[in-house]
Amino acid sequence: MQRSGAQVRVAESVRIQHVTEDMLSGAQASTIDSSLPTILGIETSCDETAAAVVRGTEVLSCVILSQTDLHGPYGGVVPEIASRSHVKTLPAVVSEAVSDAGVDWSGLTGVAATYGPGLASSLLVGISAARALAFRLGIPVHGVNHLEAHIYSVFVSDGTPSFEDACPFIALIVSGGHTSLVRVTGPGAYRLIGQTIDDAAGEAFDKGANLLGLGYPGGPVIDKAARDGDSKFVRFPRGRQRKGKTRFGDLDAELCFSFSGLKTALLYYLRDNPLSVGRTEVASLAASYQEAIVDALADRCGKAMKLASRLVVCGGVSLNSRLRSKLNDLAQKQRFDVFWAEPRFCADNAAMVAAVAAAGLGISGEDARRMDACPSLGIG
Ligand code: KG4
Ligand code: ZN
Numbered sequence: 196m197q198r199s200g201a202q203v204r205v206a207e208s209v210r211i212q213h214v215t216e217d218m219l220s221g222a223q224a225s226t227i228d229s230s231l232p233t234i235l236g237i238e239t240s241c242d243e244t245a246a247a248v249v250r251g252t253e254v255l256s257c258v259i260l261s262q263t264d265l266h267g268p269y270g271g272v273v274p275e276i277a278s279r280s281h282v283k284t285l286p287a288v289v290s291e292a293v294s295d296a297g298v299d300w301s302g303l304t305g306v307a308a309t310y311g312p313g314l315a316s317s318l319l320v321g322i323s324a325a326r327a328l329a330f331r332l333g334i335p336v337h338g339v340n341h342l343e344a345h346i347y348s349v350f351v352s353d354g355t356p357s358f359e360d361a362c363p364f365i366a367l368i369v370s371g372g373h374t375s376l377v378r379v380t381g382p383g384a385y386r387l388i389g390q391t392i393d394d395a396a397g398e399a400f401d402k403g404a405n406l407l408g409l410g411y412p413g414g415p416v417i418d419k420a421a422r423d424g425d426s427k428f429v430r431f432p433r434g435r436q437r438k439g440k441t442r443f444g445d446l447d448a449e450l451c452f453s454f455s456g457l458k459t460a461l462l463y464y465l466r467d468n469p470l471s472v473g474r475t476e477v478a479s480l481a482a483s484y485q486e487a488i489v490d491a492l493a494d495r496c497g498k499a500m501k502l503a504s505r506l507v508v509c510g511g512v513s514l515n516s517r518l519r520s521k522l523n524d525l526a527q528k529q530r531f532d533v534f535w536a537e538p539r540f541c542a543d544n545a546a547m548v549a550a551v552a553a554a555g556l557g558i559s560g561e562d563a564r565r566m567d568a569c570p571s572l573g574i575g
Contacts, residue, residue: 234305236549239281239321240313240341242272246289248296249549256295257546267411278316307337307552311569318568337552337559338566342574345509348547352537365503370510371397376499385575389450397512399454403484417481424482431487432456493521506533511542
């Protein structure tokens with residue numbers, strides 16, 4: 196019981212967007228056009244409890260309660276703990292998102308929840324809450340694909356073109372659960388062209404940080420530690436696939452990733468060099484390990500960019516500073532445009548979920564009213 200109260204208070208301090216008076220009056224002034232959908236989004240697919248209100252493509256509020264502290268001691272997300280925490284904290288997170296947005300409950304035109312991919316028990320919390328709220332408010336409920344939402348995170352960000360203007364483009368979705376390359380030709384028109392055949396890039400960061408004793412989640416700590424290290428210290432494998440097709444249907448092997456060998460290589464390095472690993476070596480191992488992941492991502496993106504002239508990068512790993520500089524350099528060299536989500540929309544959030552529903556995508560009507568969690572939902 197004690198913990199539940201503490202969690203709700205944490206929600207105050209982890210609010211990633213606080214709508215100030217200025218922003219609010221701007222938002223309200225620009226929302227006189229009541230024809231724009233005003234969607235409450237809910238995201239509970241993994242270990243972030245999040246809610247947001249989006250009108251059209253304008254984010255009116257965005258509240259995220261991270262469960263990192265609860266899962267940290269286990270070195271990864273524990274599904275049972277994640278869903279219990281969503282149940283306890285979602286009501287407060289939703290209330291805060293609606294009040295932050297400066298809209299009345301009656302001003303909402305729909306409620307959207309992520310229905311997959313993700314942890315079944317966590318997804319069900321968001322789905323049930325969205326369905327109940329929509330029923331109570333007498334408005335439609337929408338189901339949103341988490342991967343499509345990550346793509347939309349770029350288009351609710353400042354300084355990016357509209358989704359339609361960016362098409363056709365390649366999306367690199369790079370997160371704790373996914374590493375996929377998708378060719379996007381229009382709203383809802385996605386073709387998967389590459390993906391990881393084993394671990395996701397974020398998972399590789401998390402496992403690597405665990406082996407190096409750096410903590411959880413691994414991406415931010417490796418990113419930080421690597422700044423003081425030598426990325427050429429150890430040449431870790433880049434998980435390049437042989438030419439031809441993969442076991443995933445007709446996916447081109449040259450556009451696919453493999454990160455499980457990298458983690459094993461680090462494990463063996465640490466086993467074989469136990470005494471030489473001091474603080475400097477840890478920084479250099481982090482830098483070398485990060486370089487292998489980022490190199491693999493940049494290599495496949497470079498190849499995929501024969502299919503489009505714009506690249507959109509999204510998901511938690513897109514926060515990585517080395518990935519940003521490497522892909523920005525590659526974009527200059529290969530002459531393509533690259534667009535990133537604002538940092539606050541890179542990791543899991545509900546603004547991206549609401550944005551998909553506001554664009555008229557995802558599932559709705561009877562399908563949404565009857566939706567179930569789809570833990571392994573794909574894209575394209
Ligand atoms: O998108 P996200 O919040 O959740 C999923 O949909 O999986 O991504 C979480 C992942 C974690 O694996 C975390 O280690 C990674 O994003 N991450 C990073 C960085 N910040 C978060 N990876 C590399 N560098 C970062 N700075
Ligand atoms: Zn995600």
